[in-house]
Amino acid sequence: MKKKNKKFRYSNAGSKKEKLRIYKFASEYNLPTEQIIEFLQKKGYEVKNHMSILSDEMESDVREHFKKDIEKAEQHYKKISEFQKKRSGGEEPKREEKSEAETKEEPRIVELPESEEKQDKTDTEEVLETQTEEVAAAEEKAEQAETVETAPKEEIQTESDKFKTPAERELENRKKGLKIVGKIELEKDKKKEKEEKAQSEKQTEPHVVLEDKKPKTADETAGEPAKKKKKKKLKAKSKGKEDKVEEVVSKKKRKLKKLQVDKKEVEEAIKRTMMSLDDSSVSERASLRKKKKKEKQEQLERIIEQKELEQKKLKVAEYIAVGELANLMGVSVNEVIQKCIGLGLMVSINQRLDFETIELIASDFGFEVELEEEYLSDLIEEEDDPGESLKPRPPVVTIMGHVDHGKTSLLDFIRRTNVVAGEAGGITQHIGAYKVALEDGKEITFLDTPGHEAFTAMRARGAQITDIVVLVVAADDAVMPQTVEAINHALAANVSIIVAINKIDKPNANTEKIKQQLAERNVLVEDWGGKYQCVELSAKTGKNVDLLLEKILLEAEMLDLKANPDRPARGAVIESQLDKGRGITATILVQKGTLRISDPFVAGTAYGRVRAMFDERGNKVKEAPPSTPVLVLGFESTPQAGDTFAVVESEREAREISIKRMQIKREQEHRQVRHMTLEEIANQISSGGIKELPIIVKGDVDGSVEALSDALMKLSNDEVSVKVIHKGVGAISEGDVLLAAASGAIIIGFHVRPNSNARKLAETEKVDIRLYNIIYDAINAVKSALEGLLSPVVSEELVGAAEVRQVFKVPKVGTVAGCYVTDGKITRNGKVRLYRDGIAIYEGQLESLKRFKDDVREVEKGFECGLNIANFNDIKVGDVVEVYKTVETKKTLS
């Protein structure tokens, strides 16, 4: 019951004064209860303790006695409520204050520019009105009209003595500046102070200026001695909006214009016209300035337009990757991928797109695409070989298919079983392509492109140099995503497809199911009445592998594959690597002509002279005719997989072409970097968008660079995305460092190191270069870097709490609270939050923490302490002080 009563009393404490208790009143105004009790007792009131009820009479006495303290407390309350407003309402209260301030100062600050604008308008209106009226009324010549035209302005000024008001003067002040207002004053003073006027302008001017400054505020104009009733009325209006003032002004003008007809007025008008010459020159200058401004603006607009146009034009190389395209357009990769899906293309970020697709997607984003023939035809002229020079060449075959469907097994089997006797010299080396010779002397070249997703880019390029794709599908499995991808690539590249249904030796093999699934993908095999040859084989047992080879040859015959072997060689880079002993080497598939020792060549941006050539078994080769893959030595720099390879006249020419191509490439890279600036990243982070970790990957072998890049990009999650902005084979160069510096990227070197210049540059540019010998380490390092980028989870941890039992006011220190630690411990350096009735009213730091009279670092639960909060004195008995700390926990990716 007692509890209930208490509740009742508390809840009504605010509304019923007779229920007000001393302690409540004391705490409200931060007054010591003892003093109140003492005072009341002295006054003769019957007061027992702090729980005693404070009657109205008592309250007024107390209020009277503690008047000063109460005022202080009230001021405190004000401050607190302001503070709370700020905290709860964010910036709003500030804005309100500002806007209040603005409205207060409106006439002075805000309306000035507006009035200037309006002045322009009124000026033109005036001119128009006066022109028409002048013509109608006086039928004077144009010149005369002009003179009178300007007269009204002056009219307003002169007549403002009689009719016009401080409001108008105010308007005029704003219109014409001090001088002109001065003229008004002169006119005004004419009647009263003719002598003064006659004396000198010098004397009047200061006077004018002084008066002139005053009328700027409406309040002050109001404070001027009252003149006529009209003026008063207008004064009142002047306090209102300027529009109203202008209305009045224009009405007045009309009246005035009628008065102009008077001859006397005309004379005056002439005078005024003379006086206003200044004014007109001012307006001339103003109009000149306006013109210039306009011109400048127009120029700017033109430049912006041009830039926009330029920006809307994309120069791309064919087979630009999805990520690169998104980069160039400055849109998110997801958007591009979505567009691709819309076109029926399932693509990954790394996947290269053909030009048609690029064009389609870019146009969707409003970009025009120009094919920048990747350092090509303009540099090396492509000759059409005459028909009679063409001779049959072996087909180039790529085996594609889903992971584990048996690509490697099939290739291995073919290689093992089709080695022409005598040729089996050295150990088979991986050079990314090899040629097999069949018993009847016919040859087939196989591209050994890895089937993993990471090598999609290579595969897309591979399809370019491939004549036939052997699509491997495991009979015990099904048509899988990579099978579909392979089909799409082959179809897009217009390459023949031969289906190899593998693993038929397996008991659960179901070739019919595979055929049906292929048919669903528009690959209808021969048995099903389609055009695609199909072989059911086993790479394990070798069953029907020979049949596959036969079908490949048959397909090749149908394709009538021919090339001219008697011309300078052209081909493609299949793979490139940095060999410790031999330097830079690359596997080249010769497509036309014959490649010979000491041929000077260009491959992408790289160039060189053929020093030596080897086949896949490490045998030295002197000549490489069409469709032959060879390992070439003699590169000056590393080419990239997929680069075109061409023999040129001389090494000098090769070098020149290479330099030109490098320039183009640099430009391309520069364009790539455009959207990768640190600001861009910072913006994205601040806008809560995706955080990006741009990375440059350099490695010793093309394959590992691709694999590492892919693995790194896979680390991307919703919050952070890894973007491989550049990757390549070879040492980390200055160019790489510059690119990294420009894009805020880190460089990951796999089995490679930066050259000394790059190292120095990295130091000055503060570029992070990380070198690894194990892919796993590199991935782990990036993973942890990502975790660093992940915004940490900030949480609060309660350190302790204390109850305020007593409050002391200490001069120079402020309010010191005598507390009892109820929970944990109160620490001197912790952050503090003050709760009143469970509501946090202040957050800050402790200024001091004492046990008795000693400063202490912490006070444990169950002990008393004295504390005061920095910059906060409104502590009251019953408040709870909580000490807390913020804990940042790193987010991990998984």
Ligand SMILES: Nc1nc2c(ncn2[C@@H]2O[C@H](COP(=O)(O)OP(=O)(O)OP(=O)(O)O)[C@@H](O)[C@H]2O)c(=O)[nH]1
């Ligand atoms: N029974 C049976 N197993 C096979 C056959 N062909 C391949 N395999 C097995 O299937 C597994 C995968 O074969 P791989 O040749 O490595 O497949 P892949 O497509 O090259 O795989 P990735 O290189 O990972 O893309 C291996 O264990 C092979 O032994 C086959 O014809 N019959």
